[in-house]
Amino acid sequence: MSVTVDIWTDINCPFCYLGKKRFLDALSEFPGRDDVAVVHRSFELDPTLDPGTSGSVEDHLATKYGISLDQARANEARVGAQAAELGLPYQTSGRDFGSSFDMHRLLHHALAVGKQEDLLDALYAANFGETEPLFGDRARLVAVAVGAGLDELQVCAVLNDPEAYADDVRQDEQEAAALGVTGVPFFVIDGKYAVSGAQPTEVFERALTMAAADRPVVVGASADAECGPDGCAVPQS
Amino acid sequence: MSVTVDIWTDINCPFCYLGKKRFLDALSEFPGRDDVAVVHRSFELDPTLDPGTSGSVEDHLATKYGISLDQARANEARVGAQAAELGLPYQTSGRDFGSSFDMHRLLHHALAVGKQEDLLDALYAANFGETEPLFGDRARLVAVAVGAGLDELQVCAVLNDPEAYADDVRQDEQEAAALGVTGVPFFVIDGKYAVSGAQPTEVFERALTMAAADRPVVVGASADAECGPDGCAVPQS
Numbered sequence: 111m112s113v114t115v116d117i118w119t120d121i122n123c124p125f126c127y128l129g130k131k132r133f134l135d136a137l138s139e140f141p142g143r144d145d146v147a148v149v150h151r152s153f154e155l156d157p158t159l160d161p162g163t164s165g166s167v168e169d170h171l172a173t174k175y176g177i178s179l180d181q182a183r184a185n186e187a188r189v190g191a192q193a194a195e196l197g198l199p200y201q202t203s204g205r206d207f208g209s210s211f212d213m214h215r216l217l218h219h220a221l222a223v224g225k226q227e228d229l230l231d232a233l234y235a236a237n238f239g240e241t242e243p244l245f246g247d248r249a250r251l252v253a254v255a256v257g258a259g260l261d262e263l264q265v266c267a268v269l270n271d272p273e274a275y276a277d278d279v280r281q282d283e284q285e286a287a288a289l290g291v292t293g294v295p296f297f298v299i300d301g302k303y304a305v306s307g308a309q310p311t312e313v314f315e316r317a318l319t320m321a322a323a324d325r326p327v328v329v330g331a332s333a334d335a336e337c338g339p340d341g342c343a344v345p346q347s
Numbered sequence: 348m349s350v351t352v353d354i355w356t357d358i359n360c361p362f363c364y365l366g367k368k369r370f371l372d373a374l375s376e377f378p379g380r381d382d383v384a385v386v387h388r389s390f391e392l393d394p395t396l397d398p399g400t401s402g403s404v405e406d407h408l409a410t411k412y413g414i415s416l417d418q419a420r421a422n423e424a425r426v427g428a429q430a431a432e433l434g435l436p437y438q439t440s441g442r443d444f445g446s447s448f449d450m451h452r453l454l455h456h457a458l459a460v461g462k463q464e465d466l467l468d469a470l471y472a473a474n475f476g477e478t479e480p481l482f483g484d485r486a487r488l489v490a491v492a493v494g495a496g497l498d499e500l501q502v503c504a505v506l507n508d509p510e511a512y513a514d515d516v517r518q519d520e521q522e523a524a525a526l527g528v529t530g531v532p533f534f535v536i537d538g539k540y541a542v543s544g545a546q547p548t549e550v551f552e553r554a555l556t557m558a559a560a561d562r563p564v565v566v567g568a569s570a571d572a573e574c575g576p577d578g579c580a581v582p583q584s
Binding site: 122156294339 | 359365412526529531535538543550554560565566572575
């Protein structure tokens with residue numbers, strides 16, 4: 111049997127970058143990995159931003175949390191340390207934050223031509239691993255997409271038409287809202303099991319194993335009110 | 348949308364009797380209760396017993412747990428107190444324990460004629476609410492089934508043919524084994540959420556609500572490694 115994994119993600123989201131690595135670590139050890147199909151779904155941390163807008167990550171963090179720039183930098187350093195533990199490059203200063211709508215449209219285009227994973231990895235690498243701004247630099251976005259194997263003319267055609275794949279992005283976001291997703295990364299395995307956040311690799315392993323076995327998820331604690339072959343959970347006195 | 352609930356149960360199992368009440372309490376308050384279909388599935392606590400065999404519950408408990416008869420009686424009294432809290436009659440002495448295979452065959456017959464719930468309630472009431480033995484008294488079993496609205500000739504025909512509905516019972520038990528069920532009651536809601544044991548009513552409410560919303564179950568703890576509209580779970584310093 112095959113297993114489908116839908117991952118809601120945003121390019122602005124450092125824990126999506128870390129979570130993808132942890133998920134892939136779990137997947138690479140999963141016995142049924144060849145039957146697992148992964149689709150990356152769109153989620154914008156700030157859907158109110160107009161496409162093209164961007165600004166410094168540190169400024170954004172300071173404003174969002176009401177903290178100083180130094181504190182914002184310290185926060186970034188902490189995330190960078192977590193990335194380093196996973197062997198992921200992470201620039202803790204100089205990155206920008208901005209509208210990811212166009213990137214999500216490109217990811218849907220990439221899905222259509224079989225290069226979604228390549229593009230997502232390239233976007234993560236460009237955004238988190240290098241200091242040049244990605245959100246505020248259209249030419250760089252094109253170069254990154256081409257570097258991921260996409261056709262330059264097609265990439266420009268998608269970026270030049272603001273409605274290209276826009277409904278796909280919105281549909282992903284509506285589906286996330288219907289599922290009650292409030293943060294990313296959010297992994298849904300066979301529509302049945304969800305993992306919220308960049309959980310440890312073991313959590314992904316467990317979710318994959320349960321989905322493959324098609325077992326229902328047990329709700330609530332168990333055991334002291336059931337009857338089994340050894341009796342009925344009657345306390346011995 | 349409709350919700351299906353499969354409940355694996357054994358007539359010998361006091362927590363199945365209690366759990367059914369708690370589940371029904373939750374169901375009666377559930378807004379979508381009219382769209383919930385319940386099917387009772389077969390589970391034998393001791394499938395090695397031959398049909399017709401039975402013995403005293405107290406003796407059975409004492410042997411199973413290696414405790415004295417007085418301790419076995421005290422255990423039964425504790426379960427009886429829990430039953431009383433739910434308003435369920437429970438005889439704490441004089442009951443018998445035995446093979447439930449024929450009762451499960453009758454429950455499948457009752458399902459076929461639309462009287463499964465009536466028969467299960469009648470079997471529970473006769474086993475737990477009255478002191479006369481049920482497992483060791485074929486004539487009484489027939490009387491209970493007829494009292495639940497089943498046709499006496501059909502009941503006798505089922506009981507006289509040891510293979511009538513026997514494969515249905517075995518199929519339920521095989522399905523339970525495939526799901527990893529080791530104790531009953533075991534509730535499976537839409538094949539997706541499971542509740543193991545006679546859990547508090549709130550647990551059943553939660554499981555019904557999640558199933559009706561068709562939400563994936565979140566595996567693992569959440570929150571400190573995800574990005575939402577308010578930021579990326581970055582601790583403030």
